[in-house]
Amino acid sequence: MITDEDIRNAKILVADDCERNAWSLEEILRLYDYNQVSVCTKPSLVAPLHSKNHYDLILLDMHMPDMSGLSVMNALRATGMDPYLPVLAITADKTLMHTVLQAGARDFVLKPYDFSELRIRMRNALEVRLLYKAAKEYGRLQKERALHDPLTGLSNRVLLEERIDYGIAYATRDGHAMALMYLDLDGFKQVNDWAPRKIYGHPPFCKGRFWVL
Template sequence: MFDDVKVILADDDPLNLDMLEKMLQQFECTLIKTGNGQELLEAISAHPQVDLIIMDLNMPIMDGYQVLRRVKQDVHWHDIPVVVVTADSTEVANVLELGANDFLSKPFNLSELRHRVMNQIRNKRLADFAKDTNAVLEVEVAKRTAALQQALAKALQTEYEISLRLGRAAEFRDQETGSHLKCISQLSKRLGQLAGIPGEQCDILYFASLLHDVGKIGIPDSILLKPGKLAPEEFATMKEHTVIGGKIMSGARDYPVIEAGRVIALQHHEKWDGTGYPYGLKGDEIHIFARVVSIVDVFDALLTERVYKRAFSIEETTQIMSEESGKAFDPQMFGLFFAHLEEFHTLQQSIHTDALPITSITEMIR
């Protein structure tokens, strides 16, 4: 029927205990007889796997009411079914309210006793099985969740590496050093943090900003590497690098870093007042990532030497950019940037001082 069933009997009358023992012999269970409530609690402690308690209410030292409260309030014992034996029908409602699972009326009816005991043991075993099954399932779910998290982390790491490689490819065309990528990436993340962009989104911005100029791959060397000012038609071709970058990264909406890189590549030359390119977006129509990158990109570009210009001083850079607040730049975003100008300048200078090429994500985030 059931294996290793343990039933605790509690009654201060040895005759009642013997009678219950004889009536329960057919269950072939282990019966533990106790004479009062204190002995009953000690028996539960000594036998962790108890399937049923059958107890009288009127017992010395600790009565059935006290025992019932203790059992049902204990996190380790409250699932043990308790059948209360009573000769007073008025007590039934009280014990059921305290958590008793069933009751037996004195004098005992053999058939009723067997059915009630059988039902309680069956319910207890089913509950134990469900609990054990849930525990196993929880372990399996934890394992699967950990495996999924590892897979997602690996996928995200792959996205990061792809972003880095694409960004480096554009830099090789533009004769830039790895420090420019690292500078744009770190300064973008910091400005994003100051702007209140959530942490996970700041991480995406950190890597997606690497892709801001990836479209330069499609610009002819004669224009991309030309020293000095570009002719109007040449500048028109140069502006196409935004659209080319968007096309390179199109169709990747399931990959948050690549999708964010597409938006940044397309929009980082848009201007707050609507005079930018390629679409003439205005104000909040420009994605916040692009508004961040446009500021730090110009900041780094002005402070560093390029084939077409000398490096400007921090004073010159500050003056030029301040004049563009509310025109090229989001004025609130630029205000945050300007309020922390010393921090950004120190970070930019330190990155360019350590101007080694970036060959891996690990090196980039050092």
């Protein structure tokens, strides 16, 4: 669930070559209680800044003389960070609305601003972005848990079999041989006995048909 605090603490970048417009919009967003607002007045720096800071929303002016907003979006896509472009396009040209959406922008706002509309569109875009990030992280954790032992963090049997299959496939494709090294650890039972002692304060013991931790 995305909370109001999550929204307020989202990372936001205002990208506009007109310094007066950029700083004015930043001041307005701070009045709306957004805590992490940055400004960029050089469009060529937007993509590098996003690669470094991973913004949750970029308020991008589409009419900049040195580099258009669409070119900035292409540069953002070229970073390869993820297919999701967290861009809220800002334009005074209504004919650009379909173009910016087709280019990957999440939404758009027309100039001159209707600030109540801007606030709603920003919140909606941020909620979707944060949900996307949460789902992506959840998927990563699920995959991690499926392929690694939760206690040691080491690769489990599922990942081992997957890697062996990959190795065989690559060797077959390239006409190479593949070697598999098998290692045995002396005294590994002591490690198994030590782990429950470390966690529960005592070694496991057998009670009837069950091991008690």
